[in-house]
Every structure is written in structure tokens, then in C-alpha cells.
Amino acid sequence: MATSAGDSSVLEEELTCPVCLDLxxxxxxxxxxHNFCLPCLRRLKSRSDHGRxxxxxxxxxxxxxxxxxxxxxxxxxxxxxxRRGQSERSTQSRSDTxxxxxxxxxxxxxxxxxxxxxxxxxxxGCVAADPxxxxxxxxxxx
Numbered sequence: 088m089a090t091s092a093g094d095s096s097v098l099e100e101e102l103t104c105p106v107c108l109d110l111x112x113x114x115x116x117x118x119x120x121h122n123f124c125l126p127c128l129r130r131l132k133s134r135s136d137h138g139r140x141x142x143x144x145x146x147x148x149x150x151x152x153x154x155x156x157x158x159x160x161x162x163x164x165x166x167x168x169x170r171r172g173q174s175e176r177s178t179q180s181r182s183d184t185x186x187x188x189x190x191x192x193x194x195x196x197x198x199x200x201x202x203x204x205x206x207x208x209x210x211x212g213c214v215a216a217d218p219x220x221x222x223x224x225x226x227x228x229x
Contacts, residue, residue: 098168099168102161102164102165102168104122104123104124104127105123105143105144106123106124106127106130106131106143107124107126107127109124110165110168110169111123111124111158111161111162111165112124112125112126112165113125113126113157113162114157114158114161114162114165115128115155115156115157115158116155116156116157116158117140117142117147117149117154117155118147118149118154119142119144119145119147119149121142121143121144121145122158122161123143125155125157128140128152128155129152131143132152138150140152
């Protein structure tokens with residue numbers, strides 16, 4: 088099942104901690120039903136009066152951190168989204184490297200023989216294009 092960019096955006100928004108604005112890391116559920124990253128909850132509680140925490144969403148007061156339950160389902164989904172994002176960035180990086188490595192270089196022309204300031208000669212737009220230039224062109228792979 089494919090998801091559109093809009094669906095993915097909505098999903099990431101739902102998986103974002105309203106305190107740190109990052110994907111949930113170790114999400115915990117307060118008794119009022121709102122989720123937050125555990126480090127965010129601890130930080131909020133340390134700044135609160137008398138050790139009571141007010142939920143940033145509904146402002147309900149909570150007494151004990153013993154009532155904070157880890158939301159395993161939400162943690163698994165956020166971790167999956169995080170891994171998918173890292174995998175996509177890695178794939179894009181490899182793709183960009185392959186495209187740069189497959190540029191055509193001419194043995195006879197200067198680096199910017201095309202005159203457009205864009206770098207290596209591509210053979211086709213080369214101002215020094217000569218049969219020798221195209222015959223000696225090689226594709227470099229990384």
C-alpha cells in the first residue's frame with residue numbers, strides 16, 4: 088500500500104512530540120491520554136511546582152511519574168518512520184554519488200570546455216568538440 092506525500096506528512100505530524108517537535112523518542116502516555124517523549128516529561132516535571140506535572144496539551148495536573156505508561160505501539164511506529172527516513176536519505180545520497188560519478192570526461196578538453204561554468208566536459212556541449220573529443224570520452228564509475 089503506497090502512501091501519498093500528504094498522508095506521510097499527516098503521519099509524521101501525529102508522531103511528533105508537541106514539546107520537542109521531533110519524532111517521539113520513548114513516548115509515554117499520561118493518565119489524561121496525551122503522549123510525550125519521556126525526556127520531555129522529565130524536564131517538564133523538574134521545572135514544575137511540588138513535583139506535579141501539568142499536561143502541555145490539556146493542562147491537567149499529574150502527581151506521580153509512576154502513572155506514565157510507555158506507549159509501545161507509538162514507539163514502534165515512530166522508530167519505523169525514523170528508520171525509513173534514514174534509509175531514504177541513504178538511498179538518495181548513493182544515487183547522487185552515482186550521478187556525479189557517471190559524468191563524461193574528455194581526455195583532450197579543459198575541465199570547463201562547454202563554457203557554461205558547470206564543470207566537466209560532457210562531450211555534447213563542448214566548444215572544443217572534435218571527433219577526437221567524443222572518441223576519447225570515457226564514463227567514470229565510482
